[in-house]
Amino acid sequence: MNLNMEEEKVLLVDGMALMFRAYYASAVTGYIRRTKAGLPTNAVYGFMRYFWDAVQKFDPTHIVCCWDLGGKTFRAEQFAGYKGNRSEAPDDLIPQFAVIQEVMESLNIPNISCPGYEADDCIGSLASRFSKEMDVYILTGDHDMLQLVNERTRVIIMKKGHGNYRVYSPESLMEEKQLTPRQIIDLKGLMGDTSDNYPGVKGIGEKTALKLVQEFGSIEGILANLDSLSKSVRTKIENDLDMLHLSKSLAEIRCDLDVVCTADGCRLNLDPVTVITKFEELEMASMSAWMGLAAN
Structure with a gap:
């Protein structure tokens, strides 16, 4: 056994939670960041700020980002009113959904979703699988995810503002909520x-x-x-x-989906040039500098 090996840790990102949080945190000011061509990018920018702050703080060796898909889920089949009170996504947010996924791809981070299920179920299933071989950290704002906490799985609840987190273990969950x-x-x-x-x-x-x-x-x-x-x-x-x-x-979050994502496939391995190029395309070169990326 090599005691000098880096301790492996996977960060499972609730892409939906981060995206909506990023959009509304900036949209509330009335200013929507856009490219010269008019593409809104406020959610993209905010998402990366939230996401990279968590990467810096929790230092994962592996990362996966999970998303909802459009279309009916098994929960809506069970109960027609499920999420029936949700309003449509704002027009300025809709095109940013794909752009954020493109940015994650430029970082070599897999975007995972599953037809008929939600991001939560993908996260639950990946947490169940990966916790057998490494520590799991789930980044979200959704307290429903606390059901996934165990000895090898921590849930990071994002609080108001950047860099504010509450990390739940079985012990801290019991202490706070009994x-x-x-x-x-x-x-x-x-x-x-x-x-x-x-x-x-x-x-x-x-x-x-x-x-x-x-x-x-x-x-x-x-x-x-x-x-x-x-x-x-x-x-x-x-x-x-x-x-x-x-x-x-x-x-109940499903933890038994056959989600296609291996540990090797989500090991964090950035190519700075690819990332810098993507941010330049989105007219947010300052993000590369903020992330500490430099072209080789």
Whole structure:
């Protein structure tokens, strides 16, 4: 065993979370960065600032970026209202989706997605696979990802502003929320998720859901102890059992997809010239300097 070998660590990037965060953080000012030809690039620029800051801080040896695809997912098949409250992406953001992926390709970072599934499911599946051989760090703003935390998988939640992170391990998750990773799924099953537009049990909010999960351990534990619940809470659960089970199913991130991405295929290996050329094309040469890249 070579003790001098660099410790291997993969960063799984929630491309959707970073892209939307980058777009809205700058769009709120009313100014949209554009190339001379009129291509909006504010999300591209912001994405790279968020992304590269995390790379510098967490120093991964491997990186993968995961994305949603257009089209219906299996969750929308299960529940027609799933994410039905989401508004269309802003016109200025739509063309930047492909451009960000092109930038990641210029960095030799694979863009991964899977028809019928979400970026979360790709991340869950890759985390499950890669954690058998290296430490896994998931970069996101989505607290649903906390269900993926384990002894070899950390979830990095991006906080407001650049460079502000909360890194969750099983211990810090328990300390902050008094929940295990799997209990995040039970919590969502009970209280639902307004962002993803599924209801959970009508009339049960986060406070009650948290108390029930902490007391009984899981939805199964709660259902096995219905007699010990208050009449009000018991009635709400009994009246909404089907939605409770459906909401729990919707909340659970899939970790068993056959995602095509090998460890060798996502090892970080930049060619500065390719990256610099891409940034020059996008009229953001300052990004190359900020990343510390110099043409050989």
